[in-house]
Amino acid sequence: MIKHPPFDIYAEPVYNINQIKKILPHRPPFLLVDKILEISGEHIIGLKNVTINEPFFVGHFPDEPIMPGVLQIEALAQTGGIFVLNDIPDPEKYSTYFLKVNNVRFRSKVVPGDTMVFSLELISPVKRGICQMYGSIFVGDKLVMEGELVAQIVKNK
Numbered sequence: 001m002i003k004h005p006p007f008d009i010y011a012e013p014v015y016n017i018n019q020i021k022k023i024l025p026h027r028p029p030f031l032l033v034d035k036i037l038e039i040s041g042e043h044i045i046g047l048k049n050v051t052i053n054e055p056f057f058v059g060h061f062p063d064e065p066i067m068p069g070v071l072q073i074e075a076l077a078q079t080g081g082i083f084v085l086n087d088i089p090d091p092e093k094y095s096t097y098f099l100k101v102n103n104v105r106f107r108s109k110v111v112p113g114d115t116m117v118f119s120l121e122l123i124s125p126v127k128r129g130i131c132q133m134y135g136s137i138f139v140g141d142k143l144v145m146e147g148e149l150v151a152q153i154v155k156n157k
Helices: 017-023 069-085
Strands: 035-039 043-049 094-106 115-127 130-139 142-155
Touching (some): 017 035, 043 069, 069 094, 069 115, 069 142, 115 142
Antiparallel strands (some): 094 142, 115 130
């Protein structure tokens, strides 16, 4: 089983929400990463606080709100986008796009009040703009989702 990486959610973030908005083109309600806690050449740790005010909770099991799995994957992918764009000069001139999602497993529900911690690491070095990552989402010490993501880095027109 995957171990939760050590980090301090109260430490000064590497990127706060305003810095993330300079890297990713997403905007609320579709910006799904609140801050980046840690980043290196091999891994990234990001965070999202899930609140009842999220617009998808209105229709996704309103009597028992659950964060949709596809949005969990999207949040993980956005964290991966920050990861791969981190080392590129002028990252705002590039976007990352999904190519493939493999072996995704949902292990537990994500509900309002949860803090999702995203952990991604490279499976192999980035080649020709293609990035393969293995990602996990934790709520506390509990693994709630994991899977492989493949994305392409593309220069914006």
